[in-house]
Every structure is written in structure tokens, then in C-alpha cells.
Amino acid sequence: MSLTHTFGLLAHPDQEWEAIRNESESVTKLYAGHILLLALIPAVAGFIGTTQVGWQIGDGQITKLSVTSALQLSLLFYGAMLAGIFVLGKFIDFFAATYDASERTPRGVTLAAYTATPIFLIGVIAAYPNIWVNMLAGLVAVAYAVYLLYEGLPILMKIPAEKGFMFASSVLTVGLVMFVALLAISVVIWSMGIGPVYVS
Template sequence: MLSHVWGMLFHPEAEWKTIRKENCTVGKCFCSHVLLLAAIPPIAGYIGTTQVGWQVVSREVHKLTPESAISIAILSYLTILVAVFTIGKLIHWMGRTYGSKQTLPQCIALAAYTATPLYLSGIMLLYPMLWLNLLIGLPVLGYTVYLLYTGVPIIMGIPEERGFLFSTAVLAVGLVTLVAVLAATVILWDIGAGPVFAG
């Protein structure tokens, strides 16, 4: 797993070729990569929101209660796992349109490894300061998009021209998934499952 993380950060094209050659199963991909790395943002978020807190406009520091923060962390973790699997499944479904015959595990691996920078950047939630998170988060998001556009032609085994269109479609699916998650969050908060502030 660690070699793939290193490869995704420093030599992505060669790493995508290595990943394509592996005989990855859904379980192996999830257990060796997603289950561990997807835990970074929720754990860091839990610590940051309960121990450090954040300031919005005033000098007052806002913190969550440990009970509220743990439920939000667990829901966030489960959401990441479901989102990776869903996007992988949609990549597999869309692959037929672009002439790709990759297996479902390979498509889920594409979704899982593409999100590597996002998992790692979750460490910044230890210090939940909006300007700092944006300053770090935007370049990380850009690099994630780069990984997607680099990985799709290699993993899916299609020409780069078609890979560009396929990657754009996957990016659109990712944005729709994000909007769905945000909408579900608003609904859950509205029915009483929102954050509870300490003191």
C-alpha cells in the first residue's frame, strides 16, 4: 500500500501501470488502501473539532462535543467508503461506452487510488482553519484531477483522446456524488443529527 501511495505522489504514470498489472480484488483494494487511508480525514477531523476548535469571525473558539464529533467522524468514514465504491461501480458501467472491458475491481482501484491525495490531505483537519484548509486543499484537489486524467487511459486501456472524455465524465460523476453527499448532510442536520457544540 505504501509503495502505491508514494508512487501516486511522485511518479503516477508508472504507478498506474503497476496497478493495472496487479490482480486486485474489491476486498484487497479496500482492505489495503481505502480502509486505512480513508480513516485519516475523520480521525483528524475528530481531534481538530474537539481539541483545537475553529474560529469563524469572532475570537471565540468553537468546539464540538466528543459524542457529536465521533458520530460525524463515523458517518464521514462510511460516506467515503460508499462514495469510492459507487464511483468505481459507475466507472465500470461507463467503461462499456468507451470500449473498455476492465473488471469491477480495476475500476474501483481507479477510484480508490485517484483519491489518495484527498485522503492524505485530511491530516490538515487537525487544525481546522478555513484559510489554511483552502490553501492546502485546492492544490490537492487539482492534483487529484491530474491523477484521474492520467490514470483513466492506463487503467481502462483506452486511447488518451477517449480517456480525456472518459475522465471528464468521471469527474462529473464525482461532482454529482459530492452534491448528493452535501444534500444528505443538510437533510440529516435538519432532522437533528447535526453537530453539537461544546460549552
Template sequence: MILNHLWGLYAHPVEEWHTIDERHESFKYSMSHILLIALIPSICGYFSAVHIGWSIGVGDPIKITADSALYLSVGMYFALIIGVFLLAYLAHWMAHTFGAEPTYTQTLELAAYTATPIFMSAISALYPELWFVMLAGLAGLAYSVYLLYSGVPILMHIPEDRGFIYASSVVTCGLILLVCILAATATLWSSGYMPVFN
């Protein structure tokens, strides 16, 4: 089953990381996990933007057209997938500096499973109040960082002291990727690809 580690990462994360480490899945398995889990923010974002509307302070909820939301959702879906693959690549590249020799599939597993809580927190978009979505996103981000710090020593076979520095480097790379995605979005919007409001 594609999501068979999902419950374990929430219920008993350290034990689940050991299980993942004992039987590394194939590249295809990790890719399937990412392709499936990245649908959550895309679908929830589309539905809330078209059918519910976003509440930002006072006033009527803000909605966008179905076509515009579809473009944004597809763009978000591919940006999330590319972001996870790039994070896995950077984690693989940095691992050698810390004395680890993981395969790209191992770092892809690390990136995919640590990104999962952030992607799943997008379910909060079905109640599109800005404060609520922000709180859910922060909770998802905090748990993702926890998963990263607990999973690095196990999956990468790095001592905990070096694992902490390595995980901090991966977090930094993730933040840089996020800024790049946001900058690309702002550039596209300023070039005339803004959403069309309803």
C-alpha cells in the same frame, strides 16, 4: 503492504499507474486501501473538532462535544467509503460506452487511488483554520484530478482522446456524488441531527 503504491503515485504517477496495471491487486486489497485511507479525514476531523476547535474568522475557536464529533466522524467515514464504491461503480458502468471492458476491481483501483490525495489532504484539519484547510483541500483535489486523467488511459486501456472524455465524465459523477452527500448532510442537520457545540 496495503499502501505500497502510495509513494509512487506522488513521486512518479505515470510509471506507478503502469505498475498497478501490470499487476492488478485483488478486490480485498483495494478495499483495505480505502478502509485505511478513509480513516485520515475521520480521525483528523474528530480531533480538531473536539480538542483544537475550528477558527472561522474572528472569535473563539468552535468546538463540539466528543459524542457529537464521534457520530459525525463515523458518518463521514462511511460516507467516504460508500462514495468511492459508488464512483467505481459509475466508472465501471460508463467504461463500456468508451469501448473498455474493465473489471469492477480495476475501476475500484482507479477510484481508490485517485481519491487518496483528497483524503490525505484532510491532515490539514489538524491546523483547523478555514483558509488553510480550503487551500489544502483544493491542492488535494487538483492532484486527484491529475491522477485520474493520467491513470484512465493506462488502467482502462482507452486511447488518450477518448480517455480525456471518459475521465471528465468520472469527474462529473464525482461532483454529483459530493453534492448528494452534502445534501444528505444538510437534510440530517435540519432534521435535528445537528452537532452539539461545546
């Protein structure tokens, strides 16, 4: 079961990547048993945090989003996470031949999904939308996700550690480009009138 790997990746990532490699899991099963559930954590937490708790800058008043606005943004965010995992996974599969990966079964989506696990889990902190707390927690999650990427890619793709390092660096670069593209798309969506609606 996909969710059993979640805690293993946090406790003993090397062994867990080996276990993941030895499984034959379809993309559909991976989404149903792992991605769809974990991606809900930051989306739901963000909805609760922005509508029920709110945030404030300095000594200013507490700001919240309207329920409708927060719901729209949470759904868009959820969809973006699901699509992002799939697209990044396909990029990984595309790059696999370049780095002579001996694993012929497409495992890109698997790698992308499990690498993103700490980011999904730390998303619960969005229920308390304090910019500094969220930023520090996010940095820790991203750092561990990068560690999982560099640690897991050579194991999952069955390539030497040296090539794995270069491969993982390429994947990380693509991930950063996708993040910037997502920010640009967000600006376009906001300009279409689906931006946040604030309430006091």
C-alpha cells in the same frame, strides 16, 4: 501491497499506474489494504481538530464540537467516503463499455480509490481546522486528484488518450454530482437531529 502505491502516485504517477494495472487486486483486498486505512486520516484528524483544537472566525471565541457529536459526524463522514469510492467505482465500470475500454476486468473501484489518495492524505490538515488553510490545502489535493484521474484512466482502462480524456471528464462530472448529493444528504441528516453540537 496497496499502500506502496500511495507514494508512487505522488512521485511518479505514470509508472505507478502501470504497476497498478499489472496487478490483480480484488475490491476486498483494495479496501483492506488501502481505502479503510487512508480514509481514517481525514476522519480521525477531523475528530481531533473539532474536539481538541477548535476553530474561530475573526476575533471570536474558539468553538469546538462535543465529543459525542464529533464522533457521530466523523463516523458518518468515514462511512460516506467508503461508500462514495465504491459507488463512483461502479459508475466507472458502467461507463467503461461506452468508451470501448479494452480492460475487461472491473477496475472502477481501483481507479476511484487511488485517484482519491491525495484527498485522503491531505485530510491530516483537518487536525488544525483553520478555514483558509483547509480550503487551500483541499484545493491542492483536489487538483492533484483530478490530474491523477486524467493521467491514470487511459492507462488503467487501456484506451487511447483522446477517449480517456472524455471518459475522465464524465467520471469527474459524476463525482461532482455525488458531492452535491452528499451535501443534500447532510442537510437531511442534520434535520434528523444528528447535526453538530457546539461547545465553547
